[in-house]
Amino acid sequence: MTVRQNTEAGSYEALVGDQVVGVVVYEERGDRTVFTHTNVRPDFRGRGVAAKLVRAALDDVAAHGRTFTNYCGYITDFVARNPGYEDLVDGEHPGWLLPKARDSR
Numbered sequence: 001m002t003v004r005q006n007t008e009a010g011s012y013e014a015l016v017g018d019q020v021v022g023v024v025v026y027e028e029r030g031d032r033t034v035f036t037h038t039n040v041r042p043d044f045r046g047r048g049v050a051a052k053l054v055r056a057a058l059d060d061v062a063a064h065g066r067t068f069t070n071y072c073g074y075i076t077d078f079v080a081r082n083p084g085y086e087d088l089v090d091g092e093h094p095g096w097l098l099p100k101a102r103d104s105r
Contacts, residue, residue, distance in 0.1 A: 001049065003056040012057045014040070014049050022049045024057045024072070032067045032090045033057075038074040054078045058085050070095040 002015050014022035022040035026033050035057070040049045054075055061068050067090035070076060076096050079085045089097065 001052060003053055005057075005060065012053055012060070014044075014053045016044070022053050024053045024075075026057070029069075031065075032069055032093065033061050034069040034093075034095070035072045035075050037072045050074055051078065055082075058088060061088055067091075069093040070097070072096075 001021070003012055004015065005012050009023075010026055010028075012024040012026070013020045021044040022038070024038045025036045027036065028034075038050050038054060040053075055078075058068070058075075058078075062085075066088075068088055069090050070079070073096070079089070079097070089095075
């Protein structure tokens with residue numbers, strides 16, 4: 001599986017061969033990325049596709065010195081399990097965070 005950013009579609013795409021099997025959808029607003037949802041084809045669920053997609057998307061946010069706002073339940077859970085990404089959350093526009101993440105700010 002490979003992950004690519006599709007800037008025209010506003011998504012990060014997981015590919016198996018030439019098939020898109022999952023996406024993380026986003027919008028760019030100034031110097032932050034707003035994640036709206038993650039979706040994986042049913043026949044590829046349970047294989048770690050979403051985790052690889054989200055990790056690649058958040059690593060890309062970090063590599064470009066951006067912050068992110070989150071409105072995706074999967075990303076909320078991912079950040080809770082991988083707290084090293086909490087520093088990337090936009091302080092003024094965090095979106096959805098788990099109570100633990102909110103309390104630590």
